[in-house]
Amino acid sequence: MKQEEIIKTFNFNTSAVEIELKDLSFIKELPKLLGMPHKVSFYQLLWLKEGEARHRIDFHEVVINSDQILVIAPGQVCEFDTVSEYEGKMILFTDSFFSVSETDSNFLYTSQILSLVKQNRVVSICPLLIGNLMQLLEEEMKVDTDKFKAGISQSILRIILFDAERSLNANQSIMIQNIASDFCNAVEKNFKKNKRLEYYTNLLAVGEKALSKEIKELTGDTPKVYIDKRVVLEAKRLLAYSSLSVKEIGFVLGFEEPTNFNNFFRKHVHQTPIQFREGTIK
Template sequence: MTEQGPAQTSAHLGATPGDRAHIRTYPFDPSASVSGVGIQIGPMGTEGPWAGGVGLSRRVHRIDFHVLLFFREGPVHHMIDFTEYEVGAGDVLWIRPGQVHGFSTTESYVGTALTMQPGFLPRAIVEATGLYRYDRPPLLHPDPPQLAALEASLEQLSREYLDTSTLPLSLHTSVLRHSLTALMLRVAHVSAQAAADECAPQPDTTFSRFRSAVEKDFTTNHSVSAYADELGYSRRTLVRAVRAATGQTPKAFIDRRVILEAKRLLAHTELPVGRIGVAVGFGDSANFSKYFQQHTGVTPAAFRAEQV
């Protein structure tokens, strides 16, 4: 079962890598992994597989996979979707697929980077660990006992990752999945505490399916009823499920995703406002501008000017 990651809007724009008409997306590269498995573990900085791809990209960009950065030194300032996070020693930064982020150009990243391909873990573990809980904060501050447990779990996973000689590939991959599950359950516990929602119910299948559908279709579909029909739910069932998982209405959830994408394109590309409107589902520039101002309090042009 392969999890559906966030929609790659740049693909809809007909842009080519290297220009300012899109936000560059870095894909997961299995060939850079030991034995070609769906995860990579290496030091941040200039060594290991981390140095060959996004680790050296200082330009704002997307990734289509999960990145967890375990810091041994700090502070480091890292931007994720318009928020700058100050990360210290012992902190964990969790960047999810589709999020736009940028590395500091002046500070050193010291620690361990873990990258994970969507679909590497089974759906049950994806739900249990909140891999796509974009409502949770990226920056985690584990307490000393939690940090010690995370470090031990990460060390065990690293040993299994590098041990390619004692098991056939199929068993090696299974062991990696189990070891990664143990680590991610610990990370998820810290993440839940950070969001102050440990006791809140986990998203049910109804919300999970809705969330995936929105990620796939938000650039063309803003209708709650259309999503309900597509998924085979009544509108009332969908409203209950989304409220239970997020505290929002389905329409607010869709609007929030559309506005985030519009902000990303306004801030990080030079696309005209009209084309950005088209990219997020508005055929008319005036309608897009009205919608954006209604949800943000500023016009698209004013928001773009504020980012300079």
């Protein structure tokens, strides 16, 4: 079944170094594109130098102010604020660009700033630090590609992400544990085909009680509720931004019978899929 989407999906431009720096003014230059629902296949790190922006990400408004950063993950549906007055920069980068070492790979999947569990956290950052780092990255982007460019760019990005993570750790008493992060990543890869908790406890070789304790502490939800919420989010995305029928969406999400999908969606959203879709039409 071909999934026809009615929103634009952007992939990273082919490049020897998969990182790019843009001025946020480019958002206002493309209001009919970036001000409308769209998604990308790479990470977007936004820094506001001045002003306030109200972006809409996966059906939620996210407000970011001066001297704050925000990370948008691959696959998230965004509508950027094209009206408010603000200045800043945006770093675009792929997961393969950042994951040059085992430490980086672990950070990518266990950090709070890039967490699948609590996405789109707005983090305050030292204006002097972020300003200098953005300037350094901007200068590095002007250099012809050589054997040092990727490493220098990665180092600058790493400092920005690590400093943001430090801020989150200073304000959060709960750290993402290995079991919890492994569970969240497993759900992300398998939720369309596997919605039963037993599948994940077997996959991770962990007891249900131990898993429930970790996930409850991290998210406030049980593992089963976490799985269901991920299914609901994908259902909302497909209902709002694809031309698939409700029956086809249910099939994509692993529901063999349309009635089962309808009942599942209504239980969690308190609307039928058709009602939700009609409510998102502008």
